[in-house]
Amino acid sequence: MKRLRSTQCWxxxxxxxxxxxxxxxxxxxxxxxxxxxxxxxxxxxxxxxLFHHAHGLTSGVLDFAEELRRAGHVIHVPDLYEGQVxxxxxxxxxxxxxxGFGSIMERGRAASDGMPRELVYAGFSIGVLSxxxxxxxxxxxxxxxxxxxxxxxxxFGGAWPQGVPVQIHGMxxxxxxxxxxxxxxxxxxxxxxxxxELFLYPGDQxxxxxxxxxxxxxxxxxxxxxxxxxxxxxxx
Numbered sequence: 001m002k003r004l005r006s007t008q009c010w011x012x013x014x015x016x017x018x019x020x021x022x023x024x025x026x027x028x029x030x031x032x033x034x035x036x037x038x039x040x041x042x043x044x045x046x047x048x049x050l051f052h053h054a055h056g057l058t059s060g061v062l063d064f065a066e067e068l069r070r071a072g073h074v075i076h077v078p079d080l081y082e083g084q085v086x087x088x089x090x091x092x093x094x095x096x097x098x099x100g101f102g103s104i105m106e107r108g109r110a111a112s113d114g115m116p117r118e119l120v121y122a123g124f125s126i127g128v129l130s131x132x133x134x135x136x137x138x139x140x141x142x143x144x145x146x147x148x149x150x151x152x153x154x155x156f157g158g159a160w161p162q163g164v165p166v167q168i169h170g171m172x173x174x175x176x177x178x179x180x181x182x183x184x185x186x187x188x189x190x191x192x193x194x195x196x197e198l199f200l201y202p203g204d205q206x207x208x209x210x211x212x213x214x215x216x217x218x219x220x221x222x223x224x225x226x227x228x229x230x231x232x233x234x235x236x
Contacts, residue, residue, distance in 0.1 A: 051127030
């Protein structure tokens with residue numbers, strides 16, 4: 001049975017889509033926060049290639065990377081904007097459009113050159129383009145972490161690669177995630193592979209895990225980080 005995880009662990013009877021206005025989903029009360037059971041497996045470290053969002057390589061993205069490093073993981077954070085950082089999200093998106101989304105992804109691909117095959121690929125929003133492309137097309141991926149965005153797998157050649165775990169994280173009222181098709185792509189991915197999990201958080205902020213931005217939501221970001229650390233322990 002596929003599971004859509006929220007602040008509680010949802011287990012709908014037939015499909016994972018939330019059902020606003022209908023009967024509430026059945027709740028699994030094994031965990032109060034919806035996180036997987038913590039098992040003592042010994043520490044295993046992962047190597048992660050993390051791509052920033054449309055604001056550029058902000059201090060908040062670097063802080064997030066540093067938090068993962070403190071847990072012992074190896075984190076690479078390339079600058080796909082070549083030093084450009086934008087206070088305004090629309091300006092950052094306009095920069096990416098001007099360069100070309102294909103060129104941004106090619107910069108992401110180039111960042112992986114010379115790195116081990118056994119990477120976890122992670123991306124925030126626009127960074128999901130590079131992270132998901134590499135997870136689907138570069139052999140050896142150990143996992144993928146898709147924050148605030150998800151692309152239909154057909155955009156990168158077909159089905160999600162077998163045995164590659166993936167988490168998707170987003171807010172349930174984020175207009176970019178919900179209204180632009182990302183949540184539909186995420187739900188389709190969860191339906192299609194047993195290695196996919198979708199975590200929804202209450203709220204309408206897009207980049208809620210970047211503490212340098214006004215959209216930062218500390219409770220949601222803390223829970224996201226806990227789930228990511230659990231994922232990386234298993235992927236290491």
